[in-house]
Amino acid sequence: MSVGLEHYLVVSTLLFALGLLGVILRRNLLVIYMSLELMLNAGNLALVAFSRFTGNLDGQVLVFFVITVAAAEVSVGLAIIVALYRKRQTAHVEDLTLMKL
Amino acid sequence: MADILFYVFAFLTLLFGFLVVANPFSSNPVTSAMFLVLTMGSLAALFALLSAFFLAAVQVLVYAGAVMVLFLFVIMLLDLKAEERRRVRKFGVFAGLVAVGAFVVILLRSLLYSPLEAQSSPTLKGDAAELGALLFRQYLLPFEIVSVLLLVAMVGVVLLSKKDLK
Numbered sequence: 001m002s003v004g005l006e007h008y009l010v011v012s013t014l015l016f017a018l019g020l021l022g023v024i025l026r027r028n029l030l031v032i033y034m035s036l037e038l039m040l041n042a043g044n045l046a047l048v049a050f051s052r053f054t055g056n057l058d059g060q061v062l063v064f065f066v067i068t069v070a071a072a073e074v075s076v077g078l079a080i081i082v083a084l085y086r087k088r089q090t091a092h093v094e095d096l097t098l099m100k101l
Numbered sequence: 102m103a104d105i106l107f108y109v110f111a112f113l114t115l116l117f118g119f120l121v122v123a124n125p126f127s128s129n130p131v132t133s134a135m136f137l138v139l140t141m142g143s144l145a146a147l148f149a150l151l152s153a154f155f156l157a158a159v160q161v162l163v164y165a166g167a168v169m170v171l172f173l174f175v176i177m178l179l180d181l182k183a184e185e186r187r188r189v190r191k192f193g194v195f196a197g198l199v200a201v202g203a204f205v206v207i208l209l210r211s212l213l214y215s216p217l218e219a220q221s222s223p224t225l226k227g228d229a230a231e232l233g234a235l236l237f238r239q240y241l242l243p244f245e246i247v248s249v250l251l252l253v254a255m256v257g258v259v260l261l262s263k264k265d266l267k
Contacts (some may be wrong), residue, residue, distance in 0.1 A: 021123070022123075031133050034172065048156060061236060071163055078171055082262065
């Protein structure tokens, strides 16, 4: 059986589920952030697969924009984590349950 | 040949992704970051198999290069030790597993019963020339807006890393 669109979509689904599992189960702020990146990449894989199997390059342009926005998101998020760590000396989500610093 | 490569890299992607999330040997964030780099690398190989060559290069350069260096830099700056074993809420873990399992079942079931007719593999090349032509003609306005977004992110990061947040 040759590899088709649904093979790539299954891989994308499982990768997204792994990322979601990491966000739910892990307690370290940075590992949660890495799991978010995993979920974004699963979405990118599905977009590229659809682009390939429908003969339309628009999906790949969208992936390009997703990668750019993800880079901006990572820089801002990590700056927030560093600022939070400076105030509270922890990166553990159970120590960060108050909204005020 | 391409089919075998797909199975190899799909397996590697999922294996490394699992090791990012739940490494049974270490809960050190640096280990997770290293396995995330490997996940990005095998995803770039999958992109190349889908003949999205430009995106494969961007994936390696931007994600495995820039973003992961940023992650490692912050981990080492904060000097995070391995996640010490805290009391794990059994019910929380169970509920999380059930929720994610239900989500996967819903997605796979909808995949199974949806008519995906795009079986033919057209001669589509996602190399830099074609993607660039599309990006600078049809998608010129979003491209410029994204550059403004990067500027906003840069200003925000500079503001956030000031000594006193006031």
